[in-house]
Amino acid sequence: MRKVTFGGANSLDNYFARDDDAVDWLMWSDEVGEIMKDFWARMDCIVMGRKTYDVAMKMTPKGKKIKNPYGDLETYVFSRTLEPGAHDGVKIISDDPGKFVAKLKKRKGKEICVLGGGDLAKTLFEAGVIDEIGFNIQPVLLGSGVPLFHRMKRQIDLELLECRALKNGCVYVLYSLKHE
Amino acid sequence: MRKVTFGGANSLDNYFARDDDAVDWLMWSDEVGEIMKDFWARMDCIVMGRKTYDVAMKMTPKGKKIKNPYGDLETYVFSRTLEPGAHDGVKIISDDPGKFVAKLKKRKGKEICVLGGGDLAKTLFEAGVIDEIGFNIQPVLLGSGVPLFHRMKRQIDLELLECRALKNGCVYVLYSLKHE
Numbered sequence: 001m002r003k004v005t006f007g008g009a010n011s012l013d014n015y016f017a018r019d020d021d022a023v024d025w026l027m028w029s030d031e032v033g034e035i036m037k038d039f040w041a042r043m044d045c046i047v048m049g050r051k052t053y054d055v056a057m058k059m060t061p062k063g064k065k066i067k068n069p070y071g072d073l074e075t076y077v078f079s080r081t082l083e084p085g086a087h088d089g090v091k092i093i094s095d096d097p098g099k100f101v102a103k104l105k106k107r108k109g110k111e112i113c114v115l116g117g118g119d120l121a122k123t124l125f126e127a128g129v130i131d132e133i134g135f136n137i138q139p140v141l142l143g144s145g146v147p148l149f150h151r152m153k154r155q156i157d158l159e160l161l162e163c164r165a166l167k168n169g170c171v172y173v174l175y176s177l178k179h180e
Numbered sequence: 181m182r183k184v185t186f187g188g189a190n191s192l193d194n195y196f197a198r199d200d201d202a203v204d205w206l207m208w209s210d211e212v213g214e215i216m217k218d219f220w221a222r223m224d225c226i227v228m229g230r231k232t233y234d235v236a237m238k239m240t241p242k243g244k245k246i247k248n249p250y251g252d253l254e255t256y257v258f259s260r261t262l263e264p265g266a267h268d269g270v271k272i273i274s275d276d277p278g279k280f281v282a283k284l285k286k287r288k289g290k291e292i293c294v295l296g297g298g299d300l301a302k303t304l305f306e307a308g309v310i311d312e313i314g315f316n317i318q319p320v321l322l323g324s325g326v327p328l329f330h331r332m333k334r335q336i337d338l339e340l341l342e343c344r345a346l347k348n349g350c351v352y353v354l355y356s357l358k359h360e
Contacts, residue, residue, distance in 0.1 A: 012313070012338065012355070013329035014194035025335070125321070133192070139340050139355060141305070143332035149193035152323035155205070158192065160319050163351050165343035171353060175192070175319060 005132040006114040015145030044110035050079035052116025098127025118150040139169035186294040189316040195325030224290035230259035232296025278307025298330040319349035
């Protein structure tokens with residue numbers, strides 16, 4: 001079964017982007033680069049929500065053909081409003097995200113990454129298809145923004161797999177989910 | 181100038197208590213005990229909001245005289261509704277919390293701890309009187325509860341002073357606030 005990881009970076013006060021979706025506050029370093037490299041080497045598939053997809057598309061330079069911002073990784077975007085099917089290198093999915101990801105996990109392949117804000121992650125947490133959470137906690141209280149973890153119907157117990165204090169003051173944490 | 185620390189424990193999804201104020205999910209261990217012992221040895225003063233005070237009072241056994249739940253530490257409770265003055269070992273304060281804590285910092289004494297949920301902390305963060313944040317992040321997504329960090333008017337940059345992964349899966353982090 002392929003592993004599904006909810007991964008990214010957040011502020012200490014649980015935001016993953018500013019209210020205007022900006023991520024200018026994220027700190028970069030060689031250590032972060034190494035962690036990201038190791039992370040992406042394990043993945044060959046990304047799932048994201050429509051809002052995260054919109055933000056990624058906005059970052060595509062104007063006049064350029066819109067393309068999958070994550071290169072050649074298989075990318076699925078869940079949306080209730082976009083037309084389902086293949087578009088510009090991504091696949092738009094209107095099916096139930098929990099059931100769809102459960103099916104993806106059974107296919108052959110490397111690991112699956114859940115990107116972006118908490119809307120999709122909340123759905124996938126509640127469907128019980130996420131296996132790990134890996135985040136780089138930035139040394140900042142943003143004060144406002146797009147929350148990473150949303151309210152959920154139930155508590156999820158975690159097991160700490162890794163914790164690394166980086167030189168730039170970030171704290172990288174990796175947890176596995178204790179499934180009942 | 182006395183140092184002011186916002187300290188406690190939280191879930192990975194930024195809650196410090198369940199919706200019903202329960203903290204039954206907090207993990208205890210000898211390591212946590214050592215950190216708490218060192219922490220409280222540096223403090224001689226607590227400030228808290230009225231809601232945190234109510235929760236602490238609820239934990240006092242029925243039939244017993246209500247007393248300051250924090251023993252002989254000087255304790256201030258900020259409230260707009262309770263009558264100001266000394267009650268049962270605590271001092272009820274109706275003054276502006278930011279200005280009051282700024283004055284407290286100038287008095288002689290050990291360090292000051294800001295306890296409880298984020299309502300008072302938000303006010304004190306915005307007033308610029310908090311110096312450090314020390315939290316024991318528990319390996320759990322509670323899914324719902326009382327948020328630790330509330331929305332604030334501005335971003336606050338932090339410096340990581342300490343990060344310790346505990347054997348029970350908690351991550352203890354200590355930050356200082358970068359004041360402009």
